[in-house]
Amino acid sequence: MKNIAITKDIQSALTADSVLQDLLKGNNRFVDGNSQSTDNSALVSQTTGGQYPKAVVLSCIDSRVPVETVLDQAIGDIFVARVAGNFENVDILGSLEYSCKVAGSKLVFVLGHESCGAVKAACDGVELGNITEMLDNIMPAVKKSAIEVDGEANSSNSEFVTKTVENNVLLTIDRIREKSQILSEMEDNGEIKIVGGVYSLQTGKVNML
Known part of the structure; x- marks a missing residue:
């Protein structure tokens, strides 16, 4: 049973690699139906x-991907920043910096997911209120995938959507390093790692990129 919260001493002893493995083991427990009691x-x-x-996860708002649940984490274990399409902006970057530089988290995990509605909307060039500007953040991934994948560059092409989900995670990681001197320096110094993965709606499995 999970009944002991992470303390400062426990957090200080963790490494980015150990935290990542802990999260992936938690996901394995979730997939196997063996989530810990709390x-x-x-x-x-x-x-x-x-x-x-121990970590901060940048994820989508999608209701099918409750981050603490699919990683089998409890109260006090992880920060979670959520925005449709799991991209970075100044508010997200500030939240990630707070998590690591101020609060001591060891890992930044950008978590995309299969069949992301925001990614599909970006693939289709949807224009609707504030959604239009929001989707601009995902367009670099759409454009990259259009070069890499054959067939139609819209949501009717499942391979195109899959590649865009992956590229969106990877480009988000690149921009986090580019836009946040704090996080980039912490990673260079071995204090944290910035990683990414994609959650499968079909299996519940997190696959690292």
Whole structure:
């Protein structure tokens, strides 16, 4: 049972690699139907005075990808930043920097997912209110995939959508390193790692990129 929250000492002893393996083991438990039981009351009590999460996950808002659930994490374990299409902007970057530089997280994990609605909308050039400007953040991935994948460059081409989901994760990672001197320097110094993966709606499995 998970009933002991991460403390500062525990967090300090972690490495980016160990945190990544922990998250992937948690995902394996989820896929296998062996998610850990949790004493939420104990964790709430232990985290009232502070928090020391081991990672920050940048994910999509999609209701089918509840991040703590699919990675089998509990209260106090991870930060989660969510935006449709799991891209970075100044607010997300500030949140990631806070997570790592201020709060001590060891890993930035950009998590895309299969059949992402935001990615499909970007592939189709959807224009609707504020959604239009939001989708601009995903267009670099759309354009990259159009060069790499044969067939129609829209959501009717499943291979194109799949490649765009992957490229969106990878380009987001590139832009995080480019736009955040804090995170880039922390990664260069071995304090953190910035990684990415894609969640399968069909299997529940997180596949690293």
